Amino acid sequence: MRKEVDMNCNIVREKIYKQVYTDTREFDDELMRHLNDCPACNSYYKDCRSVKKITSLLNQKQAVLNNPKKLTNDILDSLNEIKPKKKSTGFYISINAKRFLAAASVCLMIVFAYEQYVAMEKIIKLE
Amino acid sequence: MQQDIVNIIEEVKSGNKMAFKHLVEEHQQYAFNVAFRVVCNEEDAKDVVQDCFIKIWKNINSFNAKLKFTTWMYKIVINSAIDKLRSGKRANMINIDNVSEKLCHLDLNGPDVQIENQEIGNIISLISDGLPEKQKLVFVLRDIQGFDSVEVQNILDMHETSVKSNLYNARQFVRKKLSKLLACERRLI
CATH class of the missing domain: 1.10.10 (Arc Repressor Mutant, subunit A)
Incomplete structure (x- = not known):
């Protein structure tokens, strides 16, 4: 109950x-x-x-900001030694270029591996 | 208006301090309101606003124009306010009897009723002190500041269900606390 x-x-x-x-x-x-x-x-x-x-x-009820001009000035004064971070100007590679480079490196590895394989085959035959 | 803010932000990105001054003048009251409701103290709230706009100036290039500027600003305000709260500076002890009396006379219909900032801060502090950090932030932003759920989710980077559960727990905590504290609550209904 x-x-x-x-x-x-x-x-x-x-x-x-x-x-x-x-x-x-x-x-x-x-x-x-x-x-x-x-x-x-x-x-x-x-x-x-x-x-x-x-x-x-x-x-x-809104909390009222007393003397907003002073706060604005305080904020601006504190900026004097600060500069906005600039966007990176370094070497920039787009995402497509990165994908292309990755694919190219995989292709190169396959080519090198195949050549290695062929070379090994020849050595074995010669032996 | 949206285009205006986009233009101002572009100017700020190029280092234009007059544009930044305009940005501060337009938004500092909103930032102050949110900061005040979290830290419950005028001086601390001003420090939070100042810290917030310095961060905005430093990081304006990382602002994503697809987002609302105010949402980004409130995120920074909240993070600065959390830092302020964690720094350990607490508001003065509140006289519960006085606050109870003020709560009973918290009537917006009277034309002459003026509640000073610190009184508002004391009341918010009274009802929200003791809440875990997440619950306090959700409660303050949703119930006291009046943001909608989606805005709270965006500002706090929280999932909808997390906002709901934190809000539920916060409201239950505040209800229990108030029911213990307020002897004259019935007059409010």
């Missing part, structure tokens, strides 16, 4: 969470009855709404 009550509470709290935070309509008559009968879930619902209310109010 206790487990059944807990399960109901868990389901109710999931619905409360969705209702409060996703603005979907999760409440029905059965859930309202549960809220009336279960002080813990009722308290959970009120707490969730309180948090939502406070965060919404904080969301609307």
Whole structure:
């Protein structure tokens, strides 16, 4: 019996969470009855709404930057010894060129291996 | 607008400091907001913004024009803010009673209500201190800053499921913490 009550509470709290935070309509008559009968879930619902209310109010309150001109000047002053990193001007190889070089090196290895094989064959025949 | 920022960035890449000044003026408030919500302290947030724009100047050539500039900037802000948090400088101890009272009167409908930066910082700090780093960042960016899930994923380089699970755990942590701290929470509903 206790487990059944807990399960109901868990389901109710999931619905409360969705209702409060996703603005979907999760409440029905059965859930309202549960809220009336279960002080813990009722308290959970009120707490969730309180948090939502406070965060919404904080969301609307902007922290005001006092003396923005001074901050701008401080930032600009601190740049005097810094220069933006320049893009690398070194030797640049595109991705296609890299692929071509890789393929070429594999071909060369095959050619060298084949020549080595032919040379070995000749040596064996001579022997 | 997008074309404007592309042109400005091209100018900055060529070393134009006036263009960079324009970039800073346009974006420093946004960067400050995000930094402040993570470090919860005005001076630290300013340091983070300064550090962020220095990094932008140094690394502007590595910026990929296919990405949104603000997403790239927020990534740098978050990394700098994490460094600041890890450096161990913490905000002053918060008087919980005062913050509870402020939370109860956190009402945007009143025309004369002005919450100072530090009060906002104290409240964010109160509800998010103790969260693991990832959970804190996801919670701050998603719930307090109000970014959508995709933007949070891009800024933090996290998978969707990871963002969801971290957010869920963070919200549960904050809920438990607040339910213990706030005696007057019912008045907010």
